[in-house]
Amino acid sequence: MAERPILFFDSGVGGLTVLREARVLMPDRRFVYVADDKAFPYGAWEEPALKAHILALFVRLLERFDPEISVIACNTASTLVIDALRDKFPGHPFVGTVPAIKPAAERTRSGLVSVLATPGTVKRQYTRDLITNWASKCHVRLVGSDRLAGLAEIYVRDGFVDEDSVRAEITPCFLEQDGRRTDIVVLACTHYPFLVNRMRKTAPWPVDWIDPAEAIARRALSLLPAADSEVPAKLPDRSDIAIFTSGKAEFASRRLMQGFGLVLNGGSL
Ligand code: DGL
Secondary structure, eight states: OOOSOEEEEESSSTTHHHHHHHHHHOTTOOEEEEEOGGGOOGGGSOHHHHHHHHHHHHHHHHHHHOOSEEEEOOHHHHHHHHHHHHHHSTTSOEEOOOOOHHHHHHHOSSSEEEEEEOHHHHHOHHHHHHHHHHOTTSEEEEEEOSSHHHHHHHHHHHSOOOHHHHHHHHGGGOOEETTEEOOEEEEOSTTGGGGHHHHHHHOSSOOEEEOOHHHHHHHHHHTSOOOOSSOOOOOTTOOOEEEETTSOOOHHHHHHHHHTTOEEOOSOO
């Protein structure tokens, strides 16, 4: 039984889409899920302030939980701060989540790819560099959505989302050009896979929606020492925990975490 947990970090509930894949791959591991809800949405922050905020938060998180690795299950944070986190904490392994532009470029047949993300991720130099390095032969449209992460938060907590709003947010992803159509949409925000069925329903034509969650979980697994062949059961007093930085998770959020098998840890950060 590995004693040190794996820490998952996001601005809200989006990182749960990655955690659920990690759980399947690493059933013997203990997880700490941190939702920085006090600062949600990250997509609206100015870059220097968000970077300083996340670096300061990680000083406290690493001290408090002493994780074996940390997974930044958030594109908006990773594309801004992953290099700075590695520089600031050189002994600690970080797994980032960045837009899956390379797999999209490999898979597209029409050559028209859209990247759906927060406004923060869309403006990052990191994202632009991914396009230059891996997708120079494709036409990549960056679509920044102000509302989708918030809609996903509402949907997972309350079970309802306004489909017209989802349609309005995804419509700019669909492009027709010289008889070709967009055939891939990269879900470059970890909140979005929660809404993918609504996206399929409201999309003007079928596309491949790329969710990199499994690949991220596999990357995390590859950084850990090999597990024993026998999978030991988790000890009852070592449950997985969730923390909300506000310290004020409402009832629906608490229920959601419970549904994911996470025990809410009270107090703020
Ligand atoms: N889940 C985050 C991401 O992957 C973003 C949500 C937010 O705007 O805070 O980008």
